[in-house]
Amino acid sequence: MTSFPRFVDGIALGVATQVSSRELRRHCASTAAASALTHPDYSILGGRLYVAGLHKDTQRSFTDWVICYGTGKDAILGREVVELAKRFGSDLDDAIVHSRDFLFSYASIHSLAHSYLLRVDGRVIERPQHMYMRVALTVHRDNLPMVLETYDSLSRRLFTFATPTLANAGTVHPHYASCFLYMPDVSSSAGLLEGVHDLDRFWLADGGIGLSLGGVPCRRAGTDGQPGVLSLMKVYDAHADYTSLCRRTRPSRATVHLPIWHGDVQPFITCRTSRAAAHERVKGLFLGLWIPDIFMERLASDESWSLFNPTDVPGLLETHGGNFAAQYEEYARTVDPVAVVRARDLWAAICRAQQESGGPFVLYQDSINLKNNQAHLGIIRTSNLCTEIVQFASREHTAVCTLASVAVPRFVRSSGSYDFGGLHAVTKLAVYGLNALIDVASYPTPEARTSAEETRALAVGVQGLADVFMALGMPFSSSRARDLNVAIFETIYHAAYEASCELARRDGPYPLFSGSPASSGRLQHDMWPETVTSDRYDFGALRAQIQEHGLRNSMLTAQMPTASTARLLGNCDGVDPYTSNVVAHRVLSGDYTEMCGWLVRDLERRGLWTEHMRLDILRNHGSVQNVAGLPDDVKEIYRTAWEIEPRSVVDLAADRGPYIDQTQSMSLNIAQPSADEMMRIQLHAWERGLKTGLYYLRTQAPAYPLPYGVGRIPAGTSAPAASEDAGKVVDSGSTGEVQCETCSA
Incomplete structure (x- = not known):
């Protein structure tokens, strides 16, 4: 070289x-x-x-x-x-x-x-070391041993708190919560507009927002007309645009969640695409669809689907599962619908929008509510900005979550084994820290403080799962990777619940613990059929301890995107596979492109890393599948997200699902998806019991631009990333994805 x-x-x-x-x-x-x-x-x-x-x-x-x-x-x-x-x-x-x-x-x-x-x-x-000590001191205050232990783990990049905590800890702006789940007052137009002020306060507190507009009357013309969901979203979008100018680190963003039976769902699906009328197009709001089991059943059997004005079908907002299906069918017989459409036609419209804009996101409302740690509080009707947080929210309770992620590649031993003991210990440390942050944080509204203090919800996830597989020489979709995936999340889950039980023994359970599934010994993994835990941990003893002492926190695990903090720790985002072996880091601070370190070092060990090999990888747009001279095992290990069967990504998510008590930001990379292909994948995700069926859909343009380091661009110089999706070396097509840095733990 x-x-x-x-x-x-x-x-x-x-x-x-x-x-x-x-x-x-x-x-x-x-x-x-x-x-x-x-x-x-x-x-x-x-x-x-x-x-x-x-x-x-x-x-x-x-x-x-x-x-x-x-x-x-x-x-x-x-x-x-x-x-x-x-x-x-x-x-x-x-x-x-x-x-x-x-x-x-x-x-x-x-x-x-x-x-x-x-x-x-x-x-x-x-x-940077000052920042880590500033954070540790803010979290544990006068508990010096915990301050020093937390600093050491943060400094060694074993785990990290989320962006709001890193940026604000110890400052005069103590905003540490990442996510707010908001329910506006849908009883009147005045109430809906008053809700804008709450959104502004969440954004100015560095939060990302998820909100449900399922109860908003759909658009209706006439003297007593209703403006509908899209008109309200335009108001929210303008406020997001304005508050973005007031924020230091990231733009203001929110995801609006709407049930798929809502009368405004068709223009809602297209409002981030070029098909939307100019007066209905939004840019600062993302879209989430709440889909019940009965819709998926009708989609599979190619039946019709009725859309309703929510004021005509109030029961649909208060039920789930079999009760929802019975209520829906009763309304279909007795209430005049806004429209009746073919379920597959509606799905085709969703797929076209996803191809162009990456969304709407897909969430399965019955799976969320049937596997809900907060089932005793009420129906969950909204998720957060990035679809990994699911909690009960109401006018009196704005759900709040504070996040952290564990850098799982740090626990790969040089011997080729995995340090589950170290992972367990660091997860507990993260839980102790997040729990302490709940008490020292400032909250933008009384309703947010009430929910934070009464549910004490938090979320621990991971970053760099793909790095673990590469470090250990495991193809992403191999049986070995699937087994390790489950073992890692089982370890984090057990550690989180054990830590929360220890905190409850010391400080008492969270105020709303009584009546929760956990209070009767039913934990998250018990809510998934046929879940078999390993012999690594004694869940029976843990369950008995929880029934005796309770839990300090109602929610403990989720899988967030980690788009920003993974860059800080040098890991691949969350649980996603690499999208290219030529890694383009695109965050707010700029674009940086480099070869995948795992691949380069692997090839160096094998004596295969040469200038010719480097250029060959670049000519293949970061793929190694058609590079001459590479062993088959290298090609399997370094498959990109575009070369991994999407069902494998779904299966990995479903395998770890019983150990994630909230949900997962699961994105899929499909070069040119059809509506039929997306239907098959989502039916599989639904059948496997996932709560989030899709976060982003990432697609590829039909033709590649000139690859970096080849042709007119001199080798060894940087070039701007061609898409907004961090990690791609080529144009993603047109997903329009903006990495969620607010939720990234």
């Missing part, structure tokens, strides 16, 4: 005749990162150069730094953090390991500096 001379030449060519030392460091760092297509180690080199400059411009002592920026009229840190830093100063300073900053890749440290590290007058004034 001749990349290093090219890298040096790139530095020389790009330097101006007069340049400051800071500008020179940044130039060297970005030039190194631009060579990451040659070898991923250049991204690490770029990160180290960037960190060297950052360390030169910031204070070393955490205590001195806190006192400097936490006092005076322009203080950006909260008073309690300052007092704790003064109290434990030497212990905190001695615990910090600044050298760990040099482990960040360029993409990671650049994203961290752009969106997470604190700034004053536009200048970054915080080191």
Whole structure:
């Protein structure tokens, strides 16, 4: 490989005749990162150069730094953090390991500096290790052993809290919750418009929002006409656009969830596509469909489907399962529908919209409510922004969730085994931290605080599952990968429930625990038919402990997208497979493209990594399936998301489903899906009992643009990503996906 001379030449060519030392460091760092297509180690080199400059411009002592920026009229840190830093100063300073900053890749440290590290007058004034200690101190306050243990795990990148916590912990804006599930007042137009103020407050508190408009009367013309769902969404969309300008790290976004029987569902499905009329098109709102079992049955048997005005069918909003089906059929006989359509025609419209915009998202309302830890509170009618949080919400209870994700690749041992004990311990640490955050957070509305304090819901998920499989040489859809997938999530589930039970023994169960399924010994995995737990953990003993002491938290696990925080830790998003072996990181801070590190190091071990091999992979758009000279096992391990059967992705999600008490942001990559193919996949997801049938549908354009590093683009230089989907090297088509950084844990 001749990349290093090219890298040096790139530095020389790009330097101006007069340049400051800071500008020179940044130039060297970005030039190194631009060579990451040659070898991923250049991204690490770029990160180290960037960190060297950052360390030169910031204070070393955490205590001195806190006192400097936490006092005076322009203080950006909260008073309690300052007092704790003064109290434990030497212990905190001695615990910090600044050298760990040099482990960040360029993409990671650049994203961290752009969106997470604190700034004053536009200048970054915080080191990554300061951020981790700031977070740990905020979470555990005067419990010094827990502060130091949490700092160490965050610093070693074993797990991470979600974006709002990382960005706001210890500051004068203590907003730590990631997700709000909101139910507007649908009793009048005035009530619906008053709800806009609540949405504004959630957005300004750095939250992502899910809300149900299922009870909003559908559009009707006339003197007593109703404006309908789309007109209301336009109002919400305008507020999302405005509040986006007021936020530091990410735009304001919400997902509107609508039942598939609603009379406005047809224009709702198309309102993010080019087919929508200009006055009905929205950009800051995403779409979720709530689909009952009876619709899927009629879809499978090619029957008709009736759409209703919700004011005519109030019972449909208050039932689920068999009761819903009976109520629906009764209304179909006795109530005049808004329209009657063929179920498959409606599905074809959904598929066309998904091909163009990536949505609407698909959620199965009966599976959600039949497997509900909060079943004693009422019907769940909405999810969150990214479809992984499902909780009861009402006018009096705005459901809230605080998130974290565990970096599962960190527990792969060099021997080729997996450290389940370490994973279990870190999961418990994450639960302790999230539970503590519930008490120290600020909430934008009284209804949000009420729900947070009475249900104490939290969510632990994972990031980097695909990295685990690659590190251990397992094809993504292999039986070994399926077994490890279940073992990882069973471990996280057991650890989370054990930690919550320990907290309940100390502090008491969550206030609304009485009457919950868990209070009678029925846990989430008991709600899934034919679930067989392993012998690794004693669930019988855990169940007995929960019945005796309760749980401190009503919800404990979910699988979020982790789109942003996975970049910080250098992992693949959530549980998704790699979309290309040429990885394009696209987040708010910019685009960074590099070769897949697992593939490069695997080929180096085999003596197969050459310049010719590199160019061959680029010519194949990041795929290795048609690259000559590669062993078959390499081609199997490094299949991209486009080369993995979607049913395999569904099966992996269903296999881990019993250990996820909320739900999963499951995206699918299908190059050119048809309505029939999507129907088969979704029928399979529904039959396997998934709660979320689809988060994003990602598609590909029929023709590829010129691949990076080939032809007119000089090898070793960076190029902008061609789509908004982080991780693709080529145009995704037109999904219009915007990565959900609000929910990413």
